[in-house]
Amino acid sequence: MSATAPAPMPAPTPATAEPDSPRSFSERLKAATWSDHASAEHHGFTKALLDGDLSLDGYTAMVAQHYFAYVALEEVGRALADDPIAGRFLDPELQRVPSLEADLRHLLGADWADHVAPGRATRTYVARIEQMADHPEGFVAHHYTRYMGDVSGGQFIRRIAARAYDLADGAGTAFYDFGSLGSLPRFRAGYRERLDGLPLTEEAAAYLVRETRLAYQLNTEVLAELGRHHA
Numbered sequence: 081m082s083a084t085a086p087a088p089m090p091a092p093t094p095a096t097a098e099p100d101s102p103r104s105f106s107e108r109l110k111a112a113t114w115s116d117h118a119s120a121e122h123h124g125f126t127k128a129l130l131d132g133d134l135s136l137d138g139y140t141a142m143v144a145q146h147y148f149a150y151v152a153l154e155e156v157g158r159a160l161a162d163d164p165i166a167g168r169f170l171d172p173e174l175q176r177v178p179s180l181e182a183d184l185r186h187l188l189g190a191d192w193a194d195h196v197a198p199g200r201a202t203r204t205y206v207a208r209i210e211q212m213a214d215h216p217e218g219f220v221a222h223h224y225t226r227y228m229g230d231v232s233g234g235q236f237i238r239r240i241a242a243r244a245y246d247l248a249d250g251a252g253t254a255f256y257d258f259g260s261l262g263s264l265p266r267f268r269a270g271y272r273e274r275l276d277g278l279p280l281t282e283e284a285a286a287y288l289v290r291e292t293r294l295a296y297q298l299n300t301e302v303l304a305e306l307g308r309h310h311a
């Protein structure tokens with residue numbers, strides 16, 4: 081090559097940056113999955129919810145589907161409590177099953193359990209979560225997709241639902257109440273630090289990213305199913 085040859089154009093950075101990229105893993109994960117987030121965020125059912133146009137029945141049906149997913153997520157979490165990868169994400173303050181039960185009791189009455197059942201999409205989602213008992217990195221993917229979402233966009237939903245359905249004093253929206261965590265921006269920063277501190281091989285990192293994309297897709301399927309009945 082002659083001394084005057086132009087320097088080659090730098091290769092574009094792929095969405096899933098190479099392992100030697102200076103980008104942190106949490107940034108890589110978010111960048112590689114943000115288009116899947118958009119599909120969940122802009123789904124018709126979500127849009128109706130965000131616009132305050134969803135019926136109370138529709139909202140209640142979503143809470144019920146959440147209930148089955150979190151029962152699975154938190155059961156698998158307990159099974160992985162001593163795992164060096166999954167264990168570092170488990171936090172008793174995150175537990176959502178008690179607040180989902182309280183919300184369903186408020187929305188459907190004391191016999192709420194007789195009135196809820198997982199839809200087909202939720203059963204598929206739950207089956208995948210249960211498989212993660214043998215795949216700690218995959219469990220982290222599902223944990224991240226739900227809890228980071230709940231402490232982010234979930235906080236908008238909480239305010240919209242309280243107004244749209246006249247739910248006073250947090251009754252019916254306890255699921256979105258993470259008051260015991262303190263500052264949510266600080267929690268999110270700490271969560272990203274935990275992601276960045278994971279001792280992942282490139283193979284495990286790529287698996288975690290792939291499983292997060294799947295987790296988003298499974299959530300979008302649940303929203304689609306809810307939308308067929310309620311939007």
Ligand code: HEM
Pocket residue numbers: 106109110117120121126130224225226228229230232233234236237268296299
């Ligand atoms: C309902 C409409 C939604 C809105 C308005 C919304 C909004 C947001 C916003 C503003 C953030 C950025 C927070 C930050 O950077 O600190 C965020 C992050 C996130 N959301 Fe959503 N979201 C919605 C739905 C969802 C759904 C359905 C899921 C998954 C089931 C989800 C999962 C996530 C996750 C995992 C993050 C964290 C991304 C990261 O910082 O790595 N969101 N959301």
